Amino acid sequence: xxxxxxxxxxxxxxxxxxxxxxxxxxxxxxxxxxxxxxxxxxxxxxxxxxxxxxxxxxxxxxxxxxxxxxxxxxxxxxxxxxxxxxxxxxxxxxxxx
Ligand code: FES
Numbered sequence: 455x456x457x458x459x460x461x462x463x464x465x466x467x468x469x470x471x472x473x474x475x476x477x478x479x480x481x482x483x484x485x486x487x488x489x490x491x492x493x494x495x496x497x498x499x500x501x502x503x504x505x506x507x508x509x510x511x512x513x514x515x516x517x518x519x520x521x522x523x524x525x526x527x528x529x530x531x532x533x534x535x536x537x538x539x540x541x542x543x544x545x546x547x548x549x550x551x
Contacts, residue, residue, distance in 0.1 A: 455470060456468075456470075456509070456540065456542055456543050456544060457544075458482070458539070458543070458544055459543070459544070459545040460482065460546055461545065461546065461547045461548065462547070462548065463484070463548075465482060467481075467482040469481070470539065471540060472539065473538065473539055474492065474535050474537060474538050474539075475503075475510075475532065475535075475537045475544075475546060476488055476492055476534040479534060479546075479548075486499055486501070486534060486548060488534070490535075493535070494516045494517050494533055494535060494536050495520070497521075497523065499533050499534040500524055500527075500532075500534075501533075501534045501548055501549055502528060502530040502532075502547040502549060503530045503532050503537070503544060503545070504530055504545045504546065504547055505544060505545035506542045506545060507532075507544070508542070509539070509540035509541060509542030509544065510537045510539065510540060511537060511540070513532070513537075516536070517532070517537075521533065526549075530547075
């Protein structure tokens with residue numbers, strides 16, 4: 455079971471393989487915007503993955519297209535609703551988009 459470290463709070467929670475980062479963050483009680491409820495339409499769940507990126511599910515076209523339209527996208531950018539946890543631990547940075 456992967457561990458999820460959430461910054462800037464520094465909270466670490468045990469999570470479950472196969473669920474989205476958004477689901478894991480909400481289960482951990484982290485306040486993250488998700489205006490479209492995980493349909494990759496709003497971009498409000500944009501986060502930066504600072505460790506463990508390679509273990510996440512691959513970026514699909516719908517996520518890539520949405521990320522392209524967000525200002526300030528970096529190499530670790532993902533939509534929390536689309537990125538699913540693998541077996542490795544990851545660290546994410548919540549952003550205030
Ligand atoms: S919740 Fe809207 S894009 Fe993720």
